[in-house]
Amino acid sequence: MKFKTHKKKIGVLGLREAGKTVFITSLISQIENSIEAEGRVFKDITAYVPWDNNTFEYKQYRDAFSHQEWPEKTKEKTSFKCSFEYKKWKYKDVNLELIDLPGERISDYLMLANTNFDDWSDAILSDLSIPRKVREHYSKYINYCSNGKVNESTIIMNYKELLYHFADNYITSSISPSTFNLDQEGKPIKRCKDINSLLNRRYVGIDAENQFAPIPKSVITKINEKHKKKSRKEKKTCADYQLLKLFRKRYELYRDKIVIPTFKDIAHCDTIVVLVDIPDILSSGYHKYNDIQRYVQHLVKCLNPQSPMYRALRIFSSKISSRISTIAFIAVKADLVRIGDIGNLKELLKKCIKNKMSVIQNVKQHYFVVSSATATMPVENNPNILVGNPTKAMKDGEPITRDKNDKNIGFEVPQIDNQWPEDNWAVENYVYPELFPFISRREDAPLNHINIDKVFELFLEK
Ligand SMILES: Nc1nc2c(ncn2[C@@H]2O[C@H](COP(=O)(O)OP(=O)(O)OP(=O)(O)O)[C@@H](O)[C@H]2O)c(=O)[nH]1
Numbered sequence: 190m191k192f193k194t195h196k197k198k199i200g201v202l203g204l205r206e207a208g209k210t211v212f213i214t215s216l217i218s219q220i221e222n223s224i225e226a227e228g229r230v231f232k233d234i235t236a237y238v239p240w241d242n243n244t245f246e247y248k249q250y251r252d253a254f255s256h257q258e259w260p261e262k263t264k265e266k267t268s269f270k271c272s273f274e275y276k277k278w279k280y281k282d283v284n285l286e287l288i289d290l291p292g293e294r295i296s297d298y299l300m301l302a303n304t305n306f307d308d309w310s311d312a313i314l315s316d317l318s319i320p321r322k323v324r325e326h327y328s329k330y331i332n333y334c335s336n337g338k339v340n341e342s343t344i345i346m347n348y349k350e351l352l353y354h355f356a357d358n359y360i361t362s363s364i365s366p367s368t369f370n371l372d373q374e375g376k377p378i379k380r381c382k383d384i385n386s387l388l389n390r391r392y393v394g395i396d397a398e399n400q401f402a403p404i405p406k407s408v409i410t411k412i413n414e415k416h417k418k419k420s421r422k423e424k425k426t427c428a429d430y431q432l433l434k435l436f437r438k439r440y441e442l443y444r445d446k447i448v449i450p451t452f453k454d455i456a457h458c459d460t461i462v463v464l465v466d467i468p469d470i471l472s473s474g475y476h477k478y479n480d481i482q483r484y485v486q487h488l489v490k491c492l493n494p495q496s497p498m499y500r501a502l503r504i505f506s507s508k509i510s511s512r513i514s515t516i517a518f519i520a521v522k523a524d525l526v527r528i529g530d531i532g533n534l535k536e537l538l539k540k541c542i543k544n545k546m547s548v549i550q551n552v553k554q555h556y557f558v559v560s561s562a563t564a565t566m567p568v569e570n571n572p573n574i575l576v577g578n579p580t581k582a583m584k585d586g587e588p589i590t591r592d593k594n595d596k597n598i599g600f601e602v603p604q605i606d607n608q609w610p611e612d613n614w615a616v617e618n619y620v621y622p623e624l625f626p627f628i629s630r631r632e633d634a635p636l637n638h639i640n641i642d643k644v645f646e647l648f649l650e651k
Pocket residue numbers: 203204205206207208209210211212259260261262263264291292521522523524525559560561562563564623624
């Protein structure tokens with residue numbers, strides 16, 4: 190026990206499958222096995238102790254790698270706390286907390302400052318960050334709400350249809366209530382042929398009984414006007430008034446149960462890490478690129494002192510006098526690109542994000558390129574080829590499914606530039622294989638990584 194403690198609370202954000210769980214698992218494996226870990230800073234770690242009440246299943250996730258499997262998809266927020274000593278600090282030890290957050294919940298950011306349903310409805314239906322192509326569906330929805338024949342099930346179904354168009358057009362960062370995109374069991378929305386059955390399985394609210402959908406301001410004003418002079422008893426028989434009342438109640442429930450806890454967790458962090466999967470953006474195209482930019486824009490709203498979202502966030506954090514002081518954007522899965530292109534990954538990351546973040550003056554910004562669990566090896570004298578164990582491959586011109594016990598093979602990887610593709614974004618030129626991770630049977634072996642130590646150095650900064 191030392192005189193002082195360096196406390197760090199780090200929230201790890203990113204869209205689905207960005208690599209949050211693997212990132213945290215790798216970082217803990219380096220700290221836990223500091224003697225063997227690569228990177229100067231890990232060598233100075235001693236007296237590591239994980240806390241008893243961790244909900245992040247580190248052992249289970251690390252064990253997956255011993256069986257050449259990736260960790261399971263995360264279903265809910267989890268956290269991992271540990272203490273250790275850093276040889277260079279004589280009088281201080283370190284308490285580190287890492288929080289694995291479902292990044293999709295950021296889409297509910299408009300609910301942060303809009304404490305009531307009426308204001309949120311207006312804010313979401315006039316959100317100009319939605320691309321024009323999908324705004325047409327907004328207009329359809331608003332027209333439907335304005336036709337006077339609205340009832341609970343049809344308005345909810347119409348709103349879900351609208352959100353499905355968002356998902357279908359990669360506008361996932363604007364899907365709110367975010368439970369439609371990522372339900373409370375952590376199941377993400379998937380494209381399917383039978384849209385109606387999909388819409389029935391997804392909820393816009395905390396559960397099937399508590400769903401709600403925004404109502405345009407003009408319609409709310411009309412309802413209020415119509416029922417202004419009616420008694421409470423009379424209002425009870427008016428379907429439109431009752432529906433509005435119901436949605437207001439369900440909105441508050443959703444805000445209390447999902448939005449406030451998520452953003453409270455974020456507000457209590459001093460450092461936010463945002464993982465960005467650039468190979469995935471390159472292989473998906475400009476829809477995904479635009480979606481990441483919108484995602485960052487929502488984050489910017491929460492971090493900009495001029496915004497109402499920031500003020501709402503500060504209310505949660507003021508009690509424990511903490512503040513988000515640092516944000517690190519990390520381009521992950523660097524092992525999927527040619528070694529010579531790793532610098533370009535960083536350039537692409539900065540070019541996608543830095544502009545959006547330029548209005549933020551009160552938070553230190555950092556950019557990294559990382560591979561949390563390297564699953565490839567370079568080949569000497571041939572920079573175009575990497576060696577690894579892809580889950581699928583081509584054999585005699587036919588696609589085949591491979592087994593984790595199959596031998597490693599070499600595969601060609603695309604070259605990436607330091608500029609994002611412009612009009613000629615040919616996604617077929619950016620094919621990255623899904624790989625089995627490298628097997629590491631010894632449980633005390635830290636995962637192979639690139640630059641995890643550089644990020645860790647940031648966590649040790651005051
Ligand atoms: N090649 C490579 N693949 C990675 C790496 N990190 C993650 N992956 C791949 O990305 C997938 C998702 O990683 P997770 O860490 O589970 O992603 P997540 O952000 O926690 O995902 P959710 O829990 O669904 O939100 C893994 O199953 C791997 O296929 C990496 O460092 N290198």
